Amino acid sequence: xxxxxxxxxxxxxxxxxxxxxxxxxxxxxxxxxxxxxxxxxxxxxxxxxxxxxxxxxxxxxxxxxxxxxxxxxxxxxxxxxxxxxxxxxxxxxxxxxxxxxxxxxxxxxxxxxxxxxxxxxxxxxxxxxxxxxxxxxxxxxxxxxxxxxxxxxxxxxxxxxxxxxxxxxxxxxxxxxxxxxxxxxxxxxxxxxxxxxxxxxxxxxxxxxxxxxxxxxxxxxxxxxxxxxxxxxxxxxxxxxxxxxxxxxxxxxxxxxxxxxxxxxxxxxxxxxxxxxxxxxxxxxxxxxxxxxxxxxxxxxxxxxxxxxxxxxxxxxxxxxxxxxxxxxxxxxxxxxxxxxxxxxxxxxxxx
Numbered sequence: 001x002x003x004x005x006x007x008x009x010x011x012x013x014x015x016x017x018x019x020x021x022x023x024x025x026x027x028x029x030x031x032x033x034x035x036x037x038x039x040x041x042x043x044x045x046x047x048x049x050x051x052x053x054x055x056x057x058x059x060x061x062x063x064x065x066x067x068x069x070x071x072x073x074x075x076x077x078x079x080x081x082x083x084x085x086x087x088x089x090x091x092x093x094x095x096x097x098x099x100x101x102x103x104x105x106x107x108x109x110x111x112x113x114x115x116x117x118x119x120x121x122x123x124x125x126x127x128x129x130x131x132x133x134x135x136x137x138x139x140x141x142x143x144x145x146x147x148x149x150x151x152x153x154x155x156x157x158x159x160x161x162x163x164x165x166x167x168x169x170x171x172x173x174x175x176x177x178x179x180x181x182x183x184x185x186x187x188x189x190x191x192x193x194x195x196x197x198x199x200x201x202x203x204x205x206x207x208x209x210x211x212x213x214x215x216x217x218x219x220x221x222x223x224x225x226x227x228x229x230x231x232x233x234x235x236x237x238x239x240x241x242x243x244x245x246x247x248x249x250x251x252x253x254x255x256x257x258x259x260x261x262x263x264x265x266x267x268x269x270x271x272x273x274x275x276x277x278x279x280x281x282x283x284x285x286x287x288x289x290x291x292x293x294x295x296x297x298x299x300x301x302x303x304x305x306x307x308x309x310x311x312x313x314x315x316x317x318x319x320x321x322x323x324x325x326x327x328x329x330x331x332x333x334x335x336x337x338x339x340x341x342x343x344x345x346x347x348x349x350x351x352x
Contacts (some may be wrong), residue, residue: 008042008148014251015069016209018202021252028074039080046085050129069212072305077318087323090330095140102169112157124267142177142331151182173340198227198245223291228283235282246286262292275328
């Protein structure tokens with residue numbers, strides 16, 4: 001069986017380091033390992049409209065921003081088919097047929113959907129498009145005969161629902177779709193970074209994120225203002241690691257050679273944590289250490305992004321070429337789907 005991978009990202013803002021460590025780095029690592037036959041990376045603008053229907057311009061503007069960030073991080077269009085979701089009409093029709101195979105109560109039980117509904121405060125104003133986006137995601141996955149989907153803990157319920165819908169379709173209409181499996185990320189790439197202020201999820205709207213495209217000065221300022229331990233007032237005071245944003249980021253981003261480069265008096269992160277907990281280590285020192293690590297990661301990304309910005313037309317060409325490729329594949333899958341259902345009328349009814 002061929003290994004076909006698909007993942008997606010919503011264009012609701014420039015990508016930040018939470019996106020990088022939680023998804024984008026994994027995408028690039030998988031891409032460069034080359035253990036697949038086809039890799040699809042979808043910019044999910046249609047899905048973004050489920051909670052941005054009144055702010056279409058935001059979604060439109062951020063398609064190119066997300067594309068620039070992805071390419072700057074190392075996504076290679078020669079290896080990965082990067083496409084725009086709304087450019088693939090077959091996905092909408094497939095979603096419609098899949099909706100007949102899942103109940104409203106089942107959608108409401110999806111823990112990821114429940115959490116997202118709570119996060120957005122929809123309550124009784126819940127758009128149907130948002131509630132049914134797991135069905136749309138099922139179409140996204142199955143349209144390309146995807147068998148492997150990168151998925152962190154929060155996305156596993158979505159993949160499980162896609163498997164359920166695929167099973168239901170196969171049981172009802174015959175074996176048509178592959179049941180996709182998750183690619184489980186390594187521990188670091190599973191990190192769901194809190195905001196720099198320590199208040200929940202990193203978010204542009206909350207102003208608590210470090211964007212991949214931020215200047216070096218902006219990055220340093222954000223890191224130096226990070227939330228640590230409010231009771232760690234003097235350097236001599238013992239400090240808490242739990243809930244300390246700087247250490248949460250160090251857990252995610254520190255590299256084997258980070259200490260040798262930037263803090264040689266310590267051998268590893270455990271040693272640094274131990275010193276902080278017993279007292280005698282100031283917040284400024286650990287923030288400078290984190291800043292050096294983040295700057296090393298983001299500088300080449302920022303420079304490549306600036307180069308890409310000089311030729312936006314070429315970036316759009318990459319997106320449109322990828323969308324054309326994805327469109328052909330999805331159309332063939334839709335034909336197969338309709339044949340299984342038995343509504344491929346032009347194939348079964350011959351008119352003289």
